[in-house]
Amino acid sequence: MSFSTDTKNELARVIPEKDCCKLAEIAGFLRVTAGFLIAGGGRVRLTMTTDNPAVARHFKGLIRDYFDVDTELDIEKAPAPRKGYSYILTVTDLDDSDSILRETGMLMVKQKMNYISDGIYRDIIRTKCCRKAYMRGIFLGAGTISDPQKGYHLEFVLKSNTLAKDLRHLINTFDDLSVKITRRGDKYIVYMKNFQYIRDTLAIMKAYTKVLELEDVAISKEMRNQATRMTNCDNANMDRTLDASERQRLAIRRIREMDAMGKLTPKLRDLAELRESNPDASLTALGEMMDPPLKKSGVNNRMKRIIEFADKL
Known part of the structure; x- marks a missing residue:
């Protein structure tokens, strides 16, 4: 199992204590995983797709807890070239779909017409605790982190430049954190490569076990580097x-x-x-x-x- 999957499994066990944080985490996850089945009359049925079963179970429970709505869980073989399975949560009731989309700030009204918003709904992330929860939700939906033994890299893979800029602004509200944006094909990547930034981000999202593992790797790397420097120095002195x-x-x-x-x-x-x-x-x-x-x-x-x-x- 990869370091990224382990991180998501740990985060999927975090249950927000406040209702506002539950809503923020759901909103972050929905923003990057939501799909829509046209039901006629301009109405849609909400779906959410993930490749992690623990994440699917987590949001099934979180949505039931906050919205008092049950979702159907379907399992399908992941489309090529991906391997494994996709786990699809579906809100079958149209009124429930409408309610969830509106409260999470995804379904908006302009000139009496409904439309799906593109960025982060500001009212959802007014407080620091909600910003942390939103970041956790969006990471569970679209985040990855590299094995620290191979290198330090954490990223969010997003479909919208607006969302990428909003997420960068959200992350930069935390002290001593900074991220960059790049484009990869038709995706926008919000990423960080700095060890301290990644460690602090994991702590903000409450992946505390992974914070300790990351620090252990960093200490081991520094010890190996120090030993290498000492060996090189000894060899140079010998020469x-x-x-x-x-x-x-x-x-x-x-x-x-x-x-x-x-x-x-x-x-x-x-x-x-x-x-x-x-x-x-x-x-x-x-x-x-x-x-x-x-x-x-x-x-x-x-x-x-x-x-x-x-x-x-």
Whole structure:
């Protein structure tokens, strides 16, 4: 089961406490899943379609609880190229369909003519708790989230540019949240890729288990990245140590070939002979071998003098 499906299954277990939040969540879900069966006389029968059975059960119960309306649940094979099944909720009574559409702000009247609105009905999301519920509803209907092991990406796939802009405005009302809009074919995508934005959005929608999982993944990634940085740093230090050792050995070899070891001071000659017999030792280790022992900085200064001497030969 995908991370996105798990997230929706968790959100489908969240039951809003306030009636206003129940209505807002239903409105968000309807806005992206509603379909209409023409019943004649300009009236329609309302349907809602999802590919998640837990989501279907959730809204069947939520609509019954808020509107006192029972919906029929039908299961159909999902149309190609999708796999699995579609779960279709149908409000069979025309009056009930009309009532639900009007109260959720989808069915409006202009010049005595009914029409289906395109964006988010502002009266539904006046309070912060209702904005949270609306976001949860619209995510359950049209949202997806990537497996955080592969990357951070949360998006809402919408059919209308107006709805996309309204949703962006809604999300941006929350502190430190920001989303972008792009177009994919005939769909409008409201998305975020920032880890903190996605974590906070999941918390706002009350997917608390997924928030913890997301944070666990982020911590694991940071630990792996830190280990990689430390390994790279160690390798770089090792490379620098080996390069320095090679330059020192080449300088000492040149001094030998020029029969100039006797021209070095006793201290420099002792260090050169130590390097010859311990080609892979660090400067610190060479200093500990000397009598008396010498600090790394002292060994480094003497090595520089040996190299300078070799360069002049």
